[in-house]
Amino acid sequence: MTSTQARNTKVMNRFELTQRLVAGLKDEAVIGGIGNTNFDLWAAGHRPENFYMLGSMGLAFPIALGVALAQPKRRVFALEGDGSLLMQLGCLSTIATLAPKNLTMVVMDNGIYQITGSQPTPAAGHTDIVAVAIASGIANSSWAADEDDFERLIAQSKQASGPTLIGVRIDDKPGTGTTRRDPVQIRERFMHGMGVRQLL
Amino acid sequence: MAAAEQASSQKTATTWHGIVLQTLKRNEIKLVPYVPDRVLTTLIKDLHADPYFTTFPTAREEEAVGIVSGAWMAGTRGAVLMQTSGFATLANVLASLAVPYQIPLIMFVSERGTLGEFNYGQALVCRTMRPVLDSLAMEHHTITRLDELEFIADRSIKQAVTTQAPVALILSPLLTGGKTFDK
Numbered sequence: 001m002t003s004t005q006a007r008n009t010k011v012m013n014r015f016e017l018t019q020r021l022v023a024g025l026k027d028e029a030v031i032g033g034i035g036n037t038n039f040d041l042w043a044a045g046h047r048p049e050n051f052y053m054l055g056s057m058g059l060a061f062p063i064a065l066g067v068a069l070a071q072p073k074r075r076v077f078a079l080e081g082d083g084s085l086l087m088q089l090g091c092l093s094t095i096a097t098l099a100p101k102n103l104t105m106v107v108m109d110n111g112i113y114q115i116t117g118s119q120p121t122p123a124a125g126h127t128d129i130v131a132v133a134i135a136s137g138i139a140n141s142s143w144a145a146d147e148d149d150f151e152r153l154i155a156q157s158k159q160a161s162g163p164t165l166i167g168v169r170i171d172d173k174p175g176t177g178t179t180r181r182d183p184v185q186i187r188e189r190f191m192h193g194m195g196v197r198q199l200l
Numbered sequence: 201m202a203a204a205e206q207a208s209s210q211k212t213a214t215t216w217h218g219i220v221l222q223t224l225k226r227n228e229i230k231l232v233p234y235v236p237d238r239v240l241t242t243l244i245k246d247l248h249a250d251p252y253f254t255t256f257p258t259a260r261e262e263e264a265v266g267i268v269s270g271a272w273m274a275g276t277r278g279a280v281l282m283q284t285s286g287f288a289t290l291a292n293v294l295a296s297l298a299v300p301y302q303i304p305l306i307m308f309v310s311e312r313g314t315l316g317e318f319n320y321g322q323a324l325v326c327r328t329m330r331p332v333l334d335s336l337a338m339e340h341h342t343i344t345r346l347d348e349l350e351f352i353a354d355r356s357i358k359q360a361v362t363t364q365a366p367v368a369l370i371l372s373p374l375l376t377g378g379k380t381f382d383k
Contacts (some may be wrong), residue, residue, distance in 0.1 A: 029274070031270070055297060056262070056296045059266035059293065062264075063270035065266075066231070066268060070231075070275050088259075088260065091266075094256070094258050098256060183300040194273060
């Protein structure tokens with residue numbers, strides 16, 4: 001069965017994983033997908049290298065790809081929900097083609113649209129997102145078995161010769177905080193964080 | 201100047217796709233993701249052949265919008281190439297990313313659905329394009345004449361960058377020849 005690997009992984013918590021990621025960061029960019037994914041990124045402690053999406057569901061990986069192409073020396077992390085990625089699976093093929101080695105993608109997979117009322121996604125229970133990523137050409141794709149394995153995979157991605165995708169199974173908890181919804185300020189601060197613009 | 205080079209520069213100055221390529225270059229637009237269109241074939245081929253550009257296909261137009269948005273925020277300018285029907289998939293990303301975040305998204309849209317369209321669906325989808333642009337108060341120009349192309353494209357790109365606002369440059373069949381039934 002293709003889902004054996006996923007079932008053997010521990011069900012973790014989005015906020016806890018995000019905190020673990022953020023705790024180890026220096027100047028890396030982090031793109032947070034729509035909804036709970038960027039709420040937890042915000043709650044883990046705002047930093048100017050974070051970009052928070054307030055719409056455009058499914059575009060966390062494409063936005064991160066753009067950042068990674070523009071700044072090949074900077075590590076770029078992208079955090080995306082499973083429902084969001086389902087909207088834009090084709091981007092995995094594009095990323096496999098361009099193969100930026102400085103891109104690490106994390107898929108927070110709980111099989112539900114938590115924020116809209118926890119309805120199951122069409123993929124829930126049978127689609128293995130890591131297998132989809134591998135089949136799309138992203139060879140460095142794997143499920144994190146537990147929190148320590150997640151941290152190990154994050155560290156490993158920094159030495160990888162191509163892009164990395166890490167699947168994490170998460171629980172059905174909502175996001176911990178709420179991102180301040182000011183798109184211009186989010187963008188302006190992010191550009192400052194990327195070193196391309198001074199703040200006014 | 202070598203004969204081949206001369207021929208190439210004449211082609212650049214006298215074809216719409218040559219002018220678009222040079223205008224992109226002059227404005228330091230290096231990243232050009234696209235979803236292809238028959239009319240854009242030569243432009244896409246020439247972009248691939250020119251090492252100045254990073255150009256590649258995406259699976260959907262909104263994916264390309266995400267890529268150039270991320271790149272711009274990190275210091276690299278981009279533009280997206282698409283067809284009318286591709287533009288019709290973009291209302292959500294324009295309204296939730298490009299416009300509210302004030303991103304100078306530059307779009308070249310090859311216009312199908314008018315002036316000899318043979319597919320009714322294309323004709324209908326074309327009619328949704330300008331109302332969507334107008335509903336978001338987005339800058340857009342329909343380019344019909346070769347002698348106006350460089351002025352419109354160059355000025356519009358500069359305006360998009362300086363005002364941090366998206367722009368759609370619609371390439372009319374009057375400019376490109378369009379796609380006709382016998383092609």
